[in-house]
Amino acid sequence: MLTRIDLTAEDRDAVAALCAEAAGEHPAADDPAFLREAPLIAHRMPRAVRAALAGLHADDGPSALVIGGLDVPDEAIGPTPSSWREGRPVPPAVHRLENALVLYSSLLGDVFGWATQQDGRLVHDVVPTRGHEDEQLGSGSTAPLMWHTEEAFHPYRADYVVLMCLRNPDGVATTVGGFDPSVLTEEERRCAFEPRFRIRPDKSHLQAYNAENADRHREGFDRTEQMNEEPDAVPVLFGAPHDPFLQIDPAYMDTAPGDEPARRTLDRIGEAIEGGLTDVPLRPGDVVFIDNFRLVHGRQPFKARYDGTDRWLKRVNVTRDLRKSSAMRLPDAVRVVV
Ligand SMILES: O=C(O)CCC(=O)C(=O)O
Numbered sequence: 001m002l003t004r005i006d007l008t009a010e011d012r013d014a015v016a017a018l019c020a021e022a023a024g025e026h027p028a029a030d031d032p033a034f035l036r037e038a039p040l041i042a043h044r045m046p047r048a049v050r051a052a053l054a055g056l057h058a059d060d061g062p063s064a065l066v067i068g069g070l071d072v073p074d075e076a077i078g079p080t081p082s083s084w085r086e087g088r089p090v091p092p093a094v095h096r097l098e099n100a101l102v103l104y105s106s107l108l109g110d111v112f113g114w115a116t117q118q119d120g121r122l123v124h125d126v127v128p129t130r131g132h133e134d135e136q137l138g139s140g141s142t143a144p145l146m147w148h149t150e151e152a153f154h155p156y157r158a159d160y161v162v163l164m165c166l167r168n169p170d171g172v173a174t175t176v177g178g179f180d181p182s183v184l185t186e187e188e189r190r191c192a193f194e195p196r197f198r199i200r201p202d203k204s205h206l207q208a209y210n211a212e213n214a215d216r217h218r219e220g221f222d223r224t225e226q227m228n229e230e231p232d233a234v235p236v237l238f239g240a241p242h243d244p245f246l247q248i249d250p251a252y253m254d255t256a257p258g259d260e261p262a263r264r265t266l267d268r269i270g271e272a273i274e275g276g277l278t279d280v281p282l283r284p285g286d287v288v289f290i291d292n293f294r295l296v297h298g299r300q301p302f303k304a305r306y307d308g309t310d311r312w313l314k315r316v317n318v319t320r321d322l323r324k325s326s327a328m329r330l331p332d333a334v335r336v337v338v
């Protein structure tokens with residue numbers, strides 16, 4: 001399910017040099033000119049990095065990859081922000097690490113964001129936030145974050161979710177799991193491929209969690225509201241019957257009232273996933289790439305400290321084809337899906 005490579009000392013220096021060079025030329029990791037150039041710069045990444053990401057992209061082996069070994073200077077990155085809204089301006093050491101995240105990611109596809117999440121930012125902060133402890137959100141803590149497909153509700157969800165660890169003092173694990181369709185009966189398999197399931201947006205896409213750009217992104221909030229009130233019926237499995245893709249988020253999902261076979265099928269898939277979850281405790285400098293069509297992910301519970309030393313991840317969404325969402329993007333923000 002998961003492979004891991006660690007940068008050699010030489011490769012670590014090479015990656016750091018590219019990130020520093022880019023930081024000298026572009027003001028931020030989400031700067032449009034940097035994003036435009038990132039695939040080109042990434043051609044100069046060490047061969048081991050390019051080979052590992054090409055392997056994931058080929059889609060014929062393990063569906064998650066950890067690239068470890070980036071240097072994270074704990075002092076220089078500053079305190080863990082208390083929410084995704086904080087942490088600006090980005091300290092130079094964090095800017096360079098965000099560059100690494102974008103450069104790695106651009107070897108897989110196009111980095112993009114959501115108008116309705118973290119105010120349309122492309123590089124997200126995943127940090128525990130006061131008041132969210134028991135929420136099914138990246139900013140939760142005491143409650144386990146139930147495994148899910150990222151943006152399972154959305155037709156243009158990421159092909160890959162990429163998480164970079166800056167800090168994780170208690171070794172809290174990200175969970176990763178896949179699904180083996182052979183556990184289903186023929187009838188259940190047919191049911192899973194039929195549009196009998198409804199997936200709602202998670203709370204991070206609600207306007208209340210995104211106050212600042214509410215007007216600019218009105219269309220996006222209206223659409224998510226609509227998806228929340230009247231979710232389309234979708235299948236839970238799609239693609240090749242013998243090797244299906246998965247869209248599932250049990251915490252935000254149901255079946256039509258009275259559709260017992262669909263309920264049973266969903267439960268069966270859920271049990272199988274649950275039984276095969278793997279803990280991936282990220283260390284500072286680890287970047288995990290998760291194939292969001294094949295694997296689900298979540299997080300073990302933990303106790304937040306709220307003292308600037310908390311667990312801190314950076315997250316980007318990557319699509320293999322930004323064009324497919326063109327009808328749902330803002331004209332002046334080509335990488336933001338509304
Ligand atoms: O905190 C984690 O390890 C995962 C959180 C998560 O699900 C996400 O950021 O999409």
Ligand SMILES: [Fe+2]
Nearest residue numbers: 148149150297
């Ligand atoms: Fe997630």
